[in-house]
Amino acid sequence: MEIRFTAAEESFRAEARAWLETNMPRTSRPEIADLAARRAYDMGWQRRMYDAGWAGINWPKEYGGRGASLMEQIIWYEEYARVGAPDVTTGFVGLKHAGPTLIACGTEAQKSYHLPRILRGDIVWCQGFSEPNAGSDLANLQCRAIIDGDDLVITGQKIWTSFGHIAEVQELLVRTDPDAPKHKGITWVICPMGVPGIDIRPIKTLAGNSDFCEVFYDNVRIPLANVVGKLNDGWRVAMATLSFERGTAFMSEQVRMAHRMDELIAVARRVPGPNGHERAIDDDEIARRLAMARAEVEAMRSMTYRSLSLAARTGMPGAEASMIRLFFSELIQRIDVLAMDILGADAITSFSADGASRNEWGERYLTGLSQTIGGGTKEIQRNIIGERVLGLPR
Amino acid sequence: MDLTLSEEQEAVRDAIRDVLRERQPTERVRAVMADEPGVDVDLWRAAAELGWFGLALPEAAGGAGYGVPEAMLLFTALGRAVTPGPWMGTVLAAQALADATSERDVLDRLLAGRYRVAVVDDPDDRLGSGARLDGRAQPVFDGGAADGLLVLGTNRTRLIDSGATGVHIETGHGIDPTRRLSTVTFSGASARDLPVDATTIRLRGTLLAAAESAGVAERAVEMSVEYGKVREQFGKPIGSFQAIKHRCADMAVRAEVARSVVTYAAVALQDGEADAAVHVHIAKALASNAALQNTTDNIQNHGGMGYTWESDAHLYLKRARTLEHCFGSRTAHLDALAAPWRTAS
Numbered sequence: 166m167e168i169r170f171t172a173a174e175e176s177f178r179a180e181a182r183a184w185l186e187t188n189m190p191r192t193s194r195p196e197i198a199d200l201a202a203r204r205a206y207d208m209g210w211q212r213r214m215y216d217a218g219w220a221g222i223n224w225p226k227e228y229g230g231r232g233a234s235l236m237e238q239i240i241w242y243e244e245y246a247r248v249g250a251p252d253v254t255t256g257f258v259g260l261k262h263a264g265p266t267l268i269a270c271g272t273e274a275q276k277s278y279h280l281p282r283i284l285r286g287d288i289v290w291c292q293g294f295s296e297p298n299a300g301s302d303l304a305n306l307q308c309r310a311i312i313d314g315d316d317l318v319i320t321g322q323k324i325w326t327s328f329g330h331i332a333e334v335q336e337l338l339v340r341t342d343p344d345a346p347k348h349k350g351i352t353w354v355i356c357p358m359g360v361p362g363i364d365i366r367p368i369k370t371l372a373g374n375s376d377f378c379e380v381f382y383d384n385v386r387i388p389l390a391n392v393v394g395k396l397n398d399g400w401r402v403a404m405a406t407l408s409f410e411r412g413t414a415f416m417s418e419q420v421r422m423a424h425r426m427d428e429l430i431a432v433a434r435r436v437p438g439p440n441g442h443e444r445a446i447d448d449d450e451i452a453r454r455l456a457m458a459r460a461e462v463e464a465m466r467s468m469t470y471r472s473l474s475l476a477a478r479t480g481m482p483g484a485e486a487s488m489i490r491l492f493f494s495e496l497i498q499r500i501d502v503l504a505m506d507i508l509g510a511d512a513i514t515s516f517s518a519d520g521a522s523r524n525e526w527g528e529r530y531l532t533g534l535s536q537t538i539g540g541g542t543k544e545i546q547r548n549i550i551g552e553r554v555l556g557l558p559r
Numbered sequence: 560m561d562l563t564l565s566e567e568q569e570a571v572r573d574a575i576r577d578v579l580r581e582r583q584p585t586e587r588v589r590a591v592m593a594d595e596p597g598v599d600v601d602l603w604r605a606a607a608e609l610g611w612f613g614l615a616l617p618e619a620a621g622g623a624g625y626g627v628p629e630a631m632l633l634f635t636a637l638g639r640a641v642t643p644g645p646w647m648g649t650v651l652a653a654q655a656l657a658d659a660t661s662e663r664d665v666l667d668r669l670l671a672g673r674y675r676v677a678v679v680d681d682p683d684d685r686l687g688s689g690a691r692l693d694g695r696a697q698p699v700f701d702g703g704a705a706d707g708l709l710v711l712g713t714n715r716t717r718l719i720d721s722g723a724t725g726v727h728i729e730t731g732h733g734i735d736p737t738r739r740l741s742t743v744t745f746s747g748a749s750a751r752d753l754p755v756d757a758t759t760i761r762l763r764g765t766l767l768a769a770a771e772s773a774g775v776a777e778r779a780v781e782m783s784v785e786y787g788k789v790r791e792q793f794g795k796p797i798g799s800f801q802a803i804k805h806r807c808a809d810m811a812v813r814a815e816v817a818r819s820v821v822t823y824a825a826v827a828l829q830d831g832e833a834d835a836a837v838h839v840h841i842a843k844a845l846a847s848n849a850a851l852q853n854t855t856d857n858i859q860n861h862g863g864m865g866y867t868w869e870s871d872a873h874l875y876l877k878r879a880r881t882l883e884h885c886f887g888s889r890t891a892h893l894d895a896l897a898a899p900w901r902t903a904s
Contacts, residue, residue: 166568166628167561168826174560236560430900446901455900456893460820460841467819471562478563488812544801550811551804555784558799 168470170240177237181219181244188213189250197374198521200255204289204331207255211286220284221260224268228280235473242417246424255328259283259290263336266353266406270394275355279334291332293323293356293380294403301545303338304347304400308382310339310354312389312396317341317354319362319385325539329378330365332358336406342397351399353406355391362386372531373520407541408486418493419465425500425529426462430455433507445507454503461496468492484554491546494536501526501533562822564632571614571625572632578605579640585871588737591643596704597739598644598675607672612653620657621670627763627829631770631821638774638850638882641874643737645677645701647771647885651764652676652709655716655753662718662753665707676718677705678764679743680886682757684713690752692719692745700885702741703730710750711757711764717750724748735877765886766824766839769846772882773817776849779857779875780810786861797860806856813849820845837896844892850879 170178190210195202214220215229222238224230231237253260264283267276282288299306308321319339326335335356342350358365362385367375394402430446433455438445445451468489475483504526505512512530515523522528537543551557564572582602591599606612615630616622623629630650637646649669656666668674679686679696686692692710702708708726710717721728725748733740784807787798797803824838832838854876858865865872883889 166564166822166826168823168830168832170560434900446897452897452901453890453893456896457844459896460844460893461816463823463838463841464816464820464845467562467823468815470560471819471822474561474563477561485815488808488815491808492812492816544805547805547808548801550808551798551801555780555807555811557784557787557804557807558796 170236174236174240177233178240178244181241182248184217184219185244185248185250188217189248194251197376198519200328200331200376204255204328207251207253208286208289210251211253211256211284215285220286221264221280224264224280224284228268228276229284230280235476239417239469239473243420246417246420249424252421253286255289255331256283256286258292258327258332258336259288259334262292262406263290263334263355266336266402267393269405270353270402272393274390275393279355288333289328289331291326291329291335291358293326293335293337295325296322297324301542303403304351306338306340306351308337308339309343310341310352310387312341313386315389316386317352317389317392319356319382319387321382323380323382324368325377326365326380327377329358329380330367334358335380338399338403341399345397348400350397351403352396353393353399353402354387355393356385356387360385360387369520370532371520371534372522372528373517374532418497419462419469422465422493422497422500423462426455426459429500429504429507430459432504436507436509436511439509451503451507454506458496458500458503461492461499465489465493465496484550487546487549487554490540491543491550494543494546497536498533501530505530562819562826564628568628568632571629572636574609575611575633575636576639578609579636579642583640583642585641585874588641588643588874592736597701597737598704599642602642603644603675604672607670610670612649612672613670615650616653616657616670621667622653622657627766628822628825630763630767631825634767634770635774635777635818635821638771638878639778641737641775641871641878643701645675645705647700647764647767648676648678648705648709649674650767651678651760652707652718654763655709655718655755655760658755659753662751665718674706675701675704676707676709677702677721677741679708679710680761680764681710681712682761686710686712686745688712688715690717690750692717692725692748692750695742695744697742698733698740698884699728699743700741700881701739702728702743703739708743709760711761714757716753716755716757716760718753719748719750733881735874735881737874737878738881761886762828762836762839765843765892766821766828768882768885769817769821769824769839769842772843772846772850772879773814773821775875775879775882776810776814776817776846776853779850779853779872780807780814782872782875783807783810783857783860790862803860806860810853810856813853817842817846817849840892840895843887844889844896847879847883847889847892850882851876854879 221230222233222241223235226232296306310317310319337354337356340350341352362383364381365378367378369375433445436445438448472485610623613622614625618624656662677699686694705721708719725746727744728741730739730741787803788796790797820842824842827835827838858872861872864870
């Protein structure tokens with residue numbers, strides 16, 4: 166066991182830090198309401214990282230990645246959060262979902278076409294998994310694809326597609342065999358969003374923004390060459406996608422969370438506490454809740470490193486990754502609630518007429534409510550832990 | 560960075576677990592706890608032969624040459640088995656005696672299983688800051704089964720024989736039937752100074768108590784999962800119901816949290832990292848939390864059976880309760896973490 170980093174990792178860290186400090190964007194990020202501007206900002210920053218060799222740290226070199234280890238990828242995220250560089254939110258699906266899935270399951274042609282474009286920030290990906298009747302029961306999806314010559318012809322509906330209205334490409338799950346058992350008739354395809362027959366309608370969230378959409382497909386034609394994995398083998402491919410989401414995609418979050426905790430502690434030293442005359446930090450209950458949250462963030466870090474150490478042996482995120490995912494989503498919500506309690510009445514002020522918060526803690530509190538829903542609800546995560554990790558019966 | 564056990568560490572862990580599985584099933588724990596002095600003398604002798612008391616001691620001092628992580632593995636295993644006896648004091652005393660050349664004879668007897676030690680934790684020097692001890696300490700775990708007392712003051716580490724003049728030990732029962740609780744009264748007792756700072760030993764003891772708690776938390780998950788697979792109601796195993804399954808998932812997460820922070824803190828302590836104490840506070844707070852919550856949930860998962868004396872579930876809950884008060888409660892450790900934030904700005 167070892168909690169220190171190797172000399173090579175430390176020098177990688179120093180190099181990453183120096184580059185980020187010099188090159189990270191200094192202008193503030195456009196509001197989420199102005200999606201086109203947000204996209205241009207995100208993709209411009211992604212391109213800058215790519216040009217300097219900092220995109221896809223652990224992706225293979227031949228597809229534009231750096232070819233480094235998963236540990237170096239995490240070190241990069243640590244430095245990234247340390248300097249406060251902006252998240253490439255609109256790139257999330259491409260960088261954290263579709264990219265890793267293509268690396269694991271894609272054809273050579275799919276990898277060499279798409280991976281460099283994701284890393285360069287040329288294209289935005291979105292996700293088309295959930296449907297109105299296929300939420301937690303994802304395998305119940307009904308969006309239909311019929312084979313016609315060299316094409317798939319798709320008709321149906323998807324929902325909760327983040328950034329659907331600014332994306333060029335979608336990772337899409339369709340039903341290609343309605344007669345097979347529900348897990349056996351699904352296919353994972355790459356769907357270009359600009360083709361005829363696609364209709365995209367934004368959905369306004371409780372946080373006042375409209376970054377996700379419903380998508381309607383009316384006889385949309387996609388070449389069969391866009392199938393990732395085999396026809397009717399999409400469930401397995403989707404599980405690989407979700408294992409990346411549950412595993413590696415959230416490993417970087419512990420760093421950002423540690424950062425947020427430090428900010429919150431600083432706030433608690435500044436703002437008045439519940440009794441109105443002492444500081445918030447002077448209140449025992451607030452101090453202990455902060456200490457507990459800080460301890461749990463540290464636990465998140467230890468769990469992440471333990472999981473990474475195990476993944477380094479096996480190559481894939483392990484069962485403990487689903488525990489990290491669940492722990493993370495509930496911890497971040499506890500921190501958001503704690504922030505609201507520390508800020509007191511200030512936390513509920515400065516909202517705009519459309520319901521969006523102009524206060525960063527208020528925005529986090531509201532958007533954070535999705536943490537235990539998106540990517541599998543906390544109930545589904547507990548089923549996964551209960552059944553696949555502990556072996557309890559279905 | 561690697562928080563997984565090496566092959567050798569896995570072998571150490573498995574060897575300890577195998578011995579405890581064979582020699583310390585809960586039927587045996589129950590027999591030991593019902594009898595005096597509340598220590599399994601056969602297991603104690605075997606532990607001495609296997610070198611458990613000196614796992615973290617240098618070979619020159621008669622130890623196995625391992626470190627804090629291996630001692631952590633021992634205490635996690637002891638927690639899993641709710642093993643009775645003054646393991647904590649004995650292992651800590653071995654550490655404190657390692658550099659005391661004049662006490663070599665005591666160390667040899669300790670390592671041979673012939674000198675058991677209980678801890679008297681006195682961080683505020685209420686018993687005195689010198690070699691002379693006066694006053695009362697309680698609860699001292701398994702003081703009645705100990706041949707010596709390790710008295711940890713603010714800074715000084717002292718050892719005194721249980722039978723020495725001015726030492727009076729009264730032993731009774733507490734919430735945990737696997738652990739005797741003693742009240743130790745010193746009246747002008749004269750202790751020997753050991754050449755190690757008490758904060759070092761206390762920190763190690765805190766980490767080992769956290770490790771034991773992590774073992775308790777881990778075993779509680781296994782018990783609930785085993786029961787959830789076989790106990791049927793409404794024609795199905797109860798583990799198929801989300802009310803039980805989800806509670807088991809939460810227990811598993813807490814056990815994983817405890818295991819991760821305890822492991823990290825053990826390595827930080829071993830390496831002498833500057834922030835090791837912070838990691839030990841975190842480990843104790845979270846592992847104690849995991850042990851208390853998991854053992855409570857485990858009783859609920861066992862239903863009516865969980866409420867019986869016959870079920871082992873209560874032994875784990877009660878061990879978790881006593882561990883909470885071994886080297887500081889969750890609240891004490893959380894307060895220690897928050898203390899630097901509460902200074903005047």
